[in-house]
Amino acid sequence: MKQLFPAKQVMGFVFSLILTAIALAVYFLDVSFTAGLTILIVTAFVQALLQLIVFMHAGETKDKWSIYGNVYFMIFIALITIFGTLFLFSWDM
């Protein structure tokens, strides 16, 4: 039974619950908008990386750099799309 629950994945799960609890602080505690957004950005991206490495086994095979390269490139394009649009339409720069 014990071998069905590998320590690495159990720790990953506990850690992602802790990150969720930290993110909840922005709702339950009185934090400024900037501080709150900073907390959310950190907890969300750490949690996404955790999923990628611990649960999706991204770094296990010979083609790991093709996998990471593809994912990081798409995240880069995604961020350009989101912030590029915000620059133009919301922040008026």
Added chain:
Amino acid sequence: MKIDHSQPLEYSTGQNNLNIFGFWIFLGAEIMLFATLFTTFFTLEHRTGNGPTGAEIFEITPVLIETILLLTSSFVIGLGIHAMRLGNKKAMITFFSITLLLGLGFLGFEIFEFVHYVHIGAGLQTSAFTASLLTTLGTHGAHVTFGLFWGLSIILQVKKRGLTPETANKSFIFSLYWHFLDVVWIFIFSFIYLKGMM
């Protein structure tokens, strides 16, 4: 077909390696799909017109339950893949079934949430904010719904054919899809709900 026994079943053939890599490319495109939805949402979230704002309609309890359900299901399917690598078919099917039940629970809460929004006058056509909100949430929910049928088919096939390089490969790819949906939800939870309620 050349089978490499030093690798787990899902990676044991050249075809399997390519299938998994191909699915990562697809997930890259999915990142972009959700990025455009987030872009639209962030641009339009304050255009509420005569409708309600996010802070007025979001409720922390159902959102938190949805988050815990999906987070747990992502962990459980990870255990399922681990059991698959140990060759334990029974445990794998059990974990996959629990995953789908948690996914079904998530979907139930989300449908309830949608009905509630429409009921309080925050439907798809109320404002730019509600339209982009419901489109983003709905696209994620549609992915979960599709995943439930996909996962069910995987379970049936593993039951019928056992753990072969092909079924292990399909199961692993499904687990990637499911984890990806959890990643998307983390961003929805953080930057739509929590940011909206802050």
